[in-house]
Amino acid sequence: SSELTQDPAVSVALGQTVRITCQGDSLRSYFPSWYQQKPGQAPIVVLYGKNKRPSGIPDRFSGSRSGNTASLTITGAQAEDEADYYCNCRDSIGNHPFYVFGTGTKVTVL
Amino acid sequence: QMQLQESGPGRVKPSETLSLRCTVSGDSIRTYSWSWIRQPPGKGLEWIGNIDYNGNTNDNPSLKSRVTMSLDTSKNQFSLNLNSVTAADTAIYYCARFQSLQQLGRPNWFGPWGQGTLVTVSS
Numbered sequence: 631s632s633e634l635t636q637d638p639a640v641s642v643a644l645g646q647t648v649r650i651t652c653q654g655d656s657l658r659s660y661f662p663s664w665y666q667q668k669p670g671q672a673p674i675v676v677l678y679g680k681n682k683r684p685s686g687i688p689d690r691f692s693g694s695r696s697g698n699t700a701s702l703t704i705t706g707a708q709a710e711d712e713a714d715y716y717c718n719c720r721d722s723i724g725n726h727p728f729y730v731f732g733t734g735t736k737v738t739v740l
Numbered sequence: 741q742m743q744l745q746e747s748g749p750g751r752v753k754p755s756e757t758l759s760l761r762c763t764v765s766g767d768s769i770r771t772y773s774w775s776w777i778r779q780p781p782g783k784g785l786e787w788i789g790n791i792d793y794n795g796n797t798n799d800n801p802s803l804k805s806r807v808t809m810s811l812d813t814s815k816n817q818f819s820l821n822l823n824s825v826t827a828a829d830t831a832i833y834y835c836a837r838f839q840s841l842q843q844l845g846r847p848n849w850f851g852p853w854g855q856g857t858l859v860t861v862s863s
Contacts, residue, residue: 659845660845660846660848661845661846661847661848663847663848663849663850665785665850667785672834672853672854672855672856673785673834673850673853674851674852674853675849675850675851678847678848678849679841679845679847679849680845680847682847684849684851716784716785718785718787718849718850720846720848723801726798726801727798728787728798728799728800728801729775729787729790729848730787731777731784731785731786731787732784733784734784734785
């Protein structure tokens with residue numbers, strides 16, 4: 631299956647830790663990337679590969695992958711982390727690659 | 741710093757072709773691969789397709805070959821055509837740079853992104 635499933639919503643108290651999960655068969659073979667999207671804005675990449683953060687992304691964002699599940703963890707969540715988060719992963723049909731986004735998780739910081 | 745900007749009509753009639761351009765500044769489009777991604781209002785993200793610096797393309801099988809992409813290196817732009825549109829194609833359309841590493845697990849990511857442009861399919 632080429633679907634990536636995420637919990638629709640999670641909440642976290644300010645300064646606490648939250649884990650966002652992404653499930654799909656393609657994660658057994660390929661690394662995911664993770665995107666943060668705030669209302670009215672384009673997404674930005676926050677994590678890719680084996681726990682790589684682009685320049686400017688705080689180190690409170692980290693990732694892991696095991697079997698068919700990948701996780702994005704925010705350690706010490708801040709108010710500005712409130713956003714929608716999407717995973718993305720490569721898949722393929724024969725030699726034809728394509729890329730699938732997860733269903734998205736809305737993170738609320740309390 | 742690289743920037744991307746989408747442009748094109750905000751409204752397209754059903755059964756017609758949606759055409760968008762993405763103008764890249766800050767680097768040459770001949771250096772990277774590029775992507776189109778869309779988001780229906782209030783919904784999630786959907787990858788449309790990629791085009792590399794040689795003009796090779798691959799697109800989402802769910803769009804059933806309705807997608808055409810091209811490069812215009814003289815204008816540092818790349819383009820999307822989506823034919824036979826319906827109301828289901830109403831979305832914010834984003835362009836983005838695509839990067840992929842040739843290593844185990846094939847890490848890849850989209851970024852930076854343009855600000856997006858809303859295209860409404862309506863008569």
